[in-house]
Amino acid sequence: MRGRKTFRERPGRAVFALVAACAMGAVAAPFAVAGASSQPAARPAADGGPGDLxxxxxxxxxxxxxxxxxxxxCGGPAGxxxxxxxxxxLAATLEAVAPPGTVESGGPGPRRKVVFEVDTAAGEPVSHKQLTSDTSHDAAYQLPDGTLADGAYRWRxxxxxxxxESAWTAWCPFTVRRG
Known part of the structure; x- marks a missing residue:
């Protein structure tokens, strides 16, 4: 009695389908790349999403x-x-570049460039400082003495x-009250 052959006895159709799918992907890939490159060039930004470590x-x-x-x-319950x-x-915590679950080397970690901006509460620039963090985990910047008078400010x-570049943190409003 002659019956139908099973997949294991006749793999030709599955192999053909796999080859056809690969060929279609190879043809479509250049179009996807061409479409992406026709976008205006923008400065790459990292958003910290799951695919961006x-x-x-x-x-x-x-x-x-x-x-x-x-x-x-900033933004704490105390106002x-x-x-x-x-x-x-001013200080913030930076994330290390190592993916979760990996261990960074025991020596000093990669140093990060960090940009601090300080404005008046009305949005007038007071200080813009780029520095290199001494560690890969934290960044701190002490404003030079006399930079701020009493009043309301914000920084990020x-x-x-x-x-x-990463995204900016939200503005952190603060008040200087020396007296």
């Missing part, structure tokens, strides 16, 4: 009266931070790696 937005922006004083978190120094320290930070 390089430059997530810095976290936990905080401000302090100085390098040895305690920090106040906007108040500092009593004209040269507060982002990381950079070559032409790639």
């Amino acid at each position: 390089l430059l997530p937005t810095p976290e936990a922006p905080r401000i302090s009266d100085g390098p040895y004083a305690g920090f106040q978190l 906007d931070p108040v500092v009593t120094s004209g040269s507060p320290t 930070v982002r990381g950079k790696d070559g032409a790639t």
Whole structure:
């Protein structure tokens, strides 16, 4: 009795289908690349999403009266931070570039370029500083003495790696009250 052959006895159709699918993908790929390259060139930005482990937005922006004083978190339940120094320290936590579950080397980690911006509450620029963080995990910038008078300000930070930039943190409003 002659019956139908099973997949294992007759693999020709499956092989043909696989080869055809690969050929169609090879033909479609150049069109996808051409479509992507026709977009205007923009500066690459990292959004910190699941597929982007390089430059997530810095976290936990905080401000302090100085390098040895305690920090106040931006957007905390206590309201906007108040500092009593004209040269507060601004800080944020940076993510390491190693994917989750991997171990970074025991030596010093990769240093990160970090950009800090400070404006008045009305949006007038006060300070724009790019520096290199001493570690791959944290960044801090102490404003030079006398930079800020009493009043309301805001600041934000982002990381950079070559032409790639993270998103800015949200603005952190704070008040300087020295007297």
